[in-house]
Amino acid sequence: MKTKLSYLFILLCALINGQGKSVMNDLQFSNYSWNPKTITEIITFSPENISKNISYYDREGFLTKIEYYNAIGTGSSNERSLNKIISYNSKDKAKRHFEAINPGNKKIETTGSFEKISDSLYKRVSHNSVHSISLSKLFYFDKNNRLIKTEETGNFFETPVNNVILYTYINGVKSETLLEDLTSDKKSKLIYKNVKLDLHANPVYEELVDDQGTMQQKTERIFEYY
DSSP states (O other): OHHHHHHHHHHHHHHHHHHHTOOOOHHHHTTOOSOEEEEEEEEEEETTEEEEEEEEEOTTSOEEEEEEEOSBOOSOGGGOOEEEEEEEEOSSTTEEEEEEEOTTTOOEEEEEEEEEEETTEEEEEEEETTTTEEEEEEEEEOTTSOEEEEEEEEEETTEEEEEEEEEEEETTEEEEEEEEETTTTEEEEEEEEEEEEOTTSOEEEEEEEOTTSOEEEEEEEEEEEO
């Protein structure tokens, strides 16, 4: 009897430890469900300022690369030129590395890593010596693996960065964000409006408006599933 109890205790400990060592994949990190192969995002800030990016995922839900297209211009998004590629190395799931490449000259401009600190805390660091960018960002999650807060510090084009963003949800969908810029002691809130979900509960359309109801951006997504 003691032998059986000891065996069950060992199994229980192994199960608990295994759960503690699990790493969220990039789809879970972004609060997406099912198993998208690619996600195309078109973000409109104004008629003259529209950005586009395409994220590629492996079957385990980890990013392999993101393609960024020119952010300014009018006309079809298909005519936009590729201006940055971020490639990911997820061999070590607990600490993934990435590098940003300029497709024009093929040079690596940014390097960084994305690391699990605990089940509820992840950290991303990035460094770009060309543009004097050095950033460190902490990501905090609740027990449902939903992002609830980020803290970012460092320098962006020699400008100090020190901000905190809080996220709230309604029925598992983001409802608003509260940004506090600690360098200028300013706060701003953005509210999610007109959110539309696909059959897998992933957001294919959403608008972000400020306290006055003025739209700051709208995002359209196209999900391609395995």
